[in-house]
Amino acid sequence: MSGDFLTLEAKPGLTILQHIARVVLGFALAFAGISHLTFNRGEFLAQVPNWLPLDADLVVILSGVMEIVLGLGLIFMLSKSILFGLLTGIFFILIFPGNIAQYINGIDAFGLDTDRARLIRLFFQPILVLWAIWSTGALTYLKLLKKQN
Numbered sequence: 001m002s003g004d005f006l007t008l009e010a011k012p013g014l015t016i017l018q019h020i021a022r023v024v025l026g027f028a029l030a031f032a033g034i035s036h037l038t039f040n041r042g043e044f045l046a047q048v049p050n051w052l053p054l055d056a057d058l059v060v061i062l063s064g065v066m067e068i069v070l071g072l073g074l075i076f077m078l079s080k081s082i083l084f085g086l087l088t089g090i091f092f093i094l095i096f097p098g099n100i101a102q103y104i105n106g107i108d109a110f111g112l113d114t115d116r117a118r119l120i121r122l123f124f125q126p127i128l129v130l131w132a133i134w135s136t137g138a139l140t141y142l143k144l145l146k147k148q149n
Contacts, residue, residue, distance in 0.1 A: 027071065
């Protein structure tokens with residue numbers, strides 16, 4: 001098993017369910033990324049934490065572009081599915097503070113207009129991380145890597 005992060009390649013043995021889950025996640029990410037840049041831009045701007053030392057619009061644009069790249073990578077770069085699964089999982093972790101800020105600051109966006117709805121959403125982020133790494137074979141890769149060490 002190669003330790004070189006940029007050469008992580010898909011290993012045989014992904015199930016049809018994993019392939020379907022990977023492609024669905026890829027399309028969802030690509031769609032979300034496009035919506036960052038177009039019709040949902042205002043909603044995403046509302047979720048950028050005010051403590052972030054970057055222009056909120058720049059954050060929305062960069063995260064949208066990143067979602068498009070990750071989504072297309074999940075769909076079309078099967079030979080690099082482990083790499084894209086890990087990058088997507090990391091991306092979901094990196095954007096989690098925005099979800100926390102939305103909850104703490106009581107920001108209404110995407111129909112999340114109650115504290116309860118915003119709190120429930122927080123519990124879905126770990127599911128997205130697991131979805132990304134399971135559907136791409138990255139979870140198996142990480143388990144094997146752990147066994148070797």
